Amino acid sequence: MVGFDVKKKVELTGWDYATAGALSGVVTRCVAQPLDVLKIRFQLQVEPLSGESSKYHGMIQATRTILQEEGPAAFWKGHVPAQFLCIMFGAVQFLSFEHLTKLGSDKFSYKYTHGHYKPIYHFICGGISGCLASVAAQPFDVVRTRLVAQGEPKIYRNFSHAVSTMYKEEGTRSFYRGLAPTLLELFPHAGLQFGFYSFFKIIWEHVFERDHHEVGPLESVVCGGCSGICSKTIILPLDVVKKRLQIQGFAVARAAFGKAPTYNGVIHCFSKVLKYEGLAGLFKGWKPSILKVLCLLD
DSSP: OOSOOTTOSSOOOHHHHHHHHHHTTHHHHHHHHHHHHHHHHHHHOOSOTTOTTSSOOSHHHHHHHHHHHHOGGGGGTTHHHHHHHHHHHHHHHHHHHHHHHHHHHHHSOHHHHTSTTHHHHHHHHHHHHHHHHHHHHHHHHHHHHHHHHOOSSOSOOSHHHHHHHHHHHHOGGGGGTTHHHHHHHHHHHHHHHHHHHHHHHHHHHHHHTOOTTOOOHHHHHHHHHHHHHHHHHHHHHHHHHHHHHHTTTOGGGGGGGSOOOOOOSHHHHHHHHHHHHOGGGGGTTHHHHHHHHHHHOO
């Protein structure tokens, strides 16, 4: 389990945790990239996913359509910035989380940092570390989303072309589109992720009567998977809004996918999605998102 623990037998440096956080998802990110492409395509589609007339209306149908129209390589669109995103976010999140939990352990009593209040304490530390990581990784997320969002013919040839084109045509601010919902999403997501992990870990230890310092592989996978599913489901509406805002000004590349509404901000996007797509519109991409969580445990 990450996070500072006064009873750890092996003392690792902050950079050890940063390296571990950065490398932990690189290989699995490559494997899970197709699920990320499906998730983003679903999230950006205004038309209902259940409608036969829509571009995509199911995971199997969407997979076949993408294969036929864009080829197998389409499932790895945006993979380069996604890897940079994974490395940057993981490094900053784990490094800051370790420092924050250690700082709290030095200033607060044991019962708050390692006792019954540990899930709440980790929720706060996880939320702050997630926000810091989000700001650092946001440009990679925006570029990744745009590369995945575009069809054929491509507007951006590759990662470097996307970066240079966005900078020339839209300026530096384009790399931080959707930052507001990103921060609104990341605090509860990262906080819930670490908090739920501690919560499920406490339940596991109570049920199986295990010592809380002995974390086995099965316990880690089960608790991590459950925490990922719960946190991802709760914050998915914010992720949908974030993706919609990240492609504003990119309608030309979305012509073949259906409608491309214009949104003026977070609240306007939320209200417009609810009005025209219903509550289900805020949970588009849930299935591939959960499958991705189980692959990455993120």
